[in-house]
Amino acid sequence: MNETLRKNLLESVKKDDVKGFGTMMTPEVLCAVFGRFPLLSLLYLYDAKRIVKSYFAELVKERPRVKVDPYREAEERFRLRAGKALRYYADEAVSPLEMLAIMGRGRELKKLYAVYPNAGRYLPAIHRVYFTRLGKGVSATGPKLDLPAEPLSYAARRFSLRFALVCFAAFLLIAVTTVCLSVYFGLGNDRVFYKVRSGAALASALRENETVYLKKDVTLSATVETYGRKFEGNDRIVRLSAPLCDRFEGEMFNVIFVLEQSFVGDAVIRENVGVLRNVRVVAEGVTLAKGGEHMGLLTSVNAGTIDGCYATLSVEIAGDAGGDCYFAPFAGSNEGAIHACRAEGSIEATDVDVAGIAGKNEKTGVITDCVVDMTLSERADIKGWTPNVAGIADHNEGAIDGCSVAGTVRSVLASPELAEGDRVVSAYAAGLVCVNVGSVQNSTNRAAVTADATYGSAFAGGIVTLNTTLTDDPTAYGTVTRCSGLGAVSAVAHTDNNSYAGGIAAVNDSGSYVSASRQTARVSAESPDRYYDFTGGIAARNAGNIESCFFTGSLPEYDEDSLVGAICGLCYLRGGFFANYTIDLSGNAYVASEGHTSGGVIAEYQFYYLRPDVVYTAYFFENTQGYGDYATEILDFGASSVTLEQLKAMEIYYE
Helix, strand or coil: CCHHHHHHHHHHHHHCCHHHHHCCCCHHHHCEEECCEEHHHHHHHCCCHHHHHHHHHHHCCCCCCEEECCCHHHHHHHHHHHHHHHHHCCCCCCCHHHHHHHCCCHHHHHHHHHHCCCHHHHHHHHHHHHHHHHCCCCEEECCEEECCCCCCCHHHHHHHHHHHHHHCHHHHHHHHHHHHHHHHCCCCCCCCCEEECCHHHHHHHHHCCCCEEECCCEEECCCEEEECCEEEEEEEEEEECCCCEEEECCEEEEEEEEECCCCCCCCCEEEECCEEECCEEEEEEEEEECCCCEEECCEEEECCEEECCEEEEEEEEECCCCCCCEEECCEEEECCEEECCEEEEEEEEECCEEECCEEEECCCCEEECCEEEEEEEEEECCCCCCCEEECCEEEECCEEECCEEEEEEEEEECCCCCCCCCCCCEEEEECCEEEECCEEECCEECCEEEEEECCCEEEEECCEEEECEECCEEEEECEEECCEECCCEEEEECCCCCEEEECCEEEECCCCEEECCEECCCEEEECCCCCCEEEECCEEEECCEEECCEECCCCCCCECCEEEECCEEEEEECCCCHHHCCCEEECEEEECCCCCCCCEEEECCCCCCCCCCCCEEHHHHHHCCCCHHHHHHHHCCCEEEECHHHHHHCCCCCC
């Protein structure tokens, strides 16, 4: 579609110009999907009612969809209108039915649902949007759609307000006069806001623990110890060169924090035990120095609630030879709840572990429905440092649910060669979580994940790097359930070490679980010829449980040093005979044309028939008398080799 046509089309839509639109209504235009908006969705977004009414019969027909370049203006308009429902549409097209649901135009939605082709397929999406907006779902009987009532319109609320004003004029006059006098003299409480118009006024209000209402953009350089009241930002900007406060105990809404390039500190708020809702943090071209163990943009430690917040950042951060340090947009450490948040931009770190939402998600931490679209990278050049880079959290002991990651995740280990006895180091990279001893479910990774080790081993996982148990608490074990790996996964070890790449997990340790998950992109591990590399469509190395998973991506070829499996690259047995192994592989499948299994089995210590330092391939067990009976079940990895059509017919398959 040429640029002149695109420009004229958008102008006609914005002006609701029926005549002008009609001259451009060609098959090319009718089939176009502008970024994520089909033509009818675009018309609803701009409320072009006359065009829709005039050409409804043509616009509602089902046609092949042809994706073309998006309108940036439309994308911004949608972002403002979609609210919390925005997280469902990272890459997905917004159907006309969903657009009306997002905009709360229930009357039009009911009419469209009754005539839209195959409208029932969009019912789950409509339900999801309404539940997110209003906390209530939808249902349908045939072509009839039952929707929850929308809140009162602005006009209706204004009428009610005027009526109330007439009825209670005298009372309100006294109340308003009292409020105005209180505000004028700077008296703030939970019902009377201190109206802030300068940085000095904000600093004073924070010190005095007054309830704040921002009237203008301000600049602040002071940090208060504790603040515990309401902070209404009114979508105004607060520019910071130092943290806002050490401890936040109140409620904060609708404020935009912009970190100056001179910003020094661990986060906007060092510890949050209150509620942060619809708070945006912007840090463009900011260079930070390593501070405490936990660093972030919004909070260092979150023990409260962070809901519907947004981070836009381009940050560089460097560490030193000191202790561990995590850095992430919303929390260095999360002990509370982070919900429906979004992070965009980039983090480049040296010797500081980075993640897209929280550095460490503690046992009490819950991260839900968050979206990350970022370039995340760490280079480690300190002796003994293992770099961890993850799309959601580097370390997870709590719960992660319904999250999505896109962009790139890259961990580079460039530490000097380690002497004997030094700490063993590796490069860890993961689409969602590097070390998981909690639960990760209903989440998707679209990012390209790479672990690159000049010295040491490389571990890359599409969802998690290491799915394991706590050494001091064996009842705490990692679970990955109903997760999708849609991005390529690569692990490269350059010097005298192994590499591990798994579509879901690089390592699924003993006692841990991976279930109902899939990988659809390429997975590949590389290492020097004399060292092993392990590639698994689901797990590179498995000593735990994998069930009802499938793989449709592509794999490298295998040889005597490269063990490649469509489900597992290696089964790792610990402390017992084959008859007592705890590995459970059941109900898995892979597409025959895309995956293959060479298989490998290794024991933790010496059996009378196995050496602990040797990986035994399928060939050994299939061609050595007496051993094949022990390992047959392991070597087929519980997987069915099927066609794509057969896979789609299986219960484990999903789009």
